[in-house]
């Protein structure tokens with residue numbers, strides 16, 4: 405995932421400098437006015453000192469695991485899953501497969517999908533660990549891919565815009581950004597590297613969906629599931645990806661909580677029309693982190709069953725149109741930040757990740 409803009413250090417120093425100049429202006433002694441360049445120089449000096457203290461705060465929040473929420477199901481009919489998380493095997497992940505599973509275990513998850521960027525190595529490592537230790541959460545193999553640029557254009561062409569809508573199409577293609585997709589499935593072990601992803605051209609949405617759904621893989625009996633990551637989505641993406649055949653959407657992604665109300669409404673509309681599944685994911689990369697998102701999967705008496713049977717049941721529950729309920733759960737409200745929160749983003753955002 406791309407880095408959050410709020411962590412940009414230049415922005416932080418500028419914000420602090422402006423704040424300092426503003427305070428200096430308010431406290432200015434009318435009789436003895438200080439030259440502006442002196443205030444400016446002092447403001448930068450003070451900002452650097454504050455930035456240094458802030459760096460300590462960031463390190464504390466990111467590296468010290470503070471106690472967080474744990475969800476405990478009171479019924480045997482629910483399994484708790486996190487269908488989107490990362491390890492060292494993603495370029496921006498800082499946690500081992502073992503510690504990823506341990507973290508998830510501590511916060512009540514029964515099932516974890518490890519979804520590295522462009523490879524399945526992390527999920528295969530985690531899967532081996534989970535198979536050796538039954539107290540670990542069960543691992544679903546996964547991968548996270550970004551759609552390629554030509555995909556969006558190609559799909560828009562394929563959607564067959566009418567002649568009178570041509571101008572509108574041009575406008576849309578400029579606005580459309582590529583979405584991120586998560587593929588989950590037991591037969592993903594072909595995708596071992598970025599090279600393989602390129603070779604199979606999986607970053608093209610339709611190919612990726614066919615691949616995860618095992619359309620060309622007769623050896624694999626379990627169908628995989630595809631979800632859209634709740635990052636950089638617009639209304640057109642939601643409509644387009646529903647047509648393309650995703651099983652559902654992340655309605656909440658703890659790492660990227662800033663979904664607009666319009667996009668959320670569109671997802672809810674498509675969900676009710678097409679039987680899509682909605683999930684709440686952590687998108688955890690190991691940067692400390694509270695657990696505040698769970699996806700409950702309702703399967704009658706599932707906790708009484710041997711956990712070897714869970715994978716197959718969960719995978720079919722995640723399919724679009726299946727009868728089983730998939731329920732996104734959050735602790736507290738996660739959504740578009742308030743103005744106050746945006747102003748103090750460097751402090752709030754670090755704490756949010758903590």
Ligand SMILES: [Zn+2]
Nearest residue numbers: 405488548687
């Ligand atoms: Zn991710």
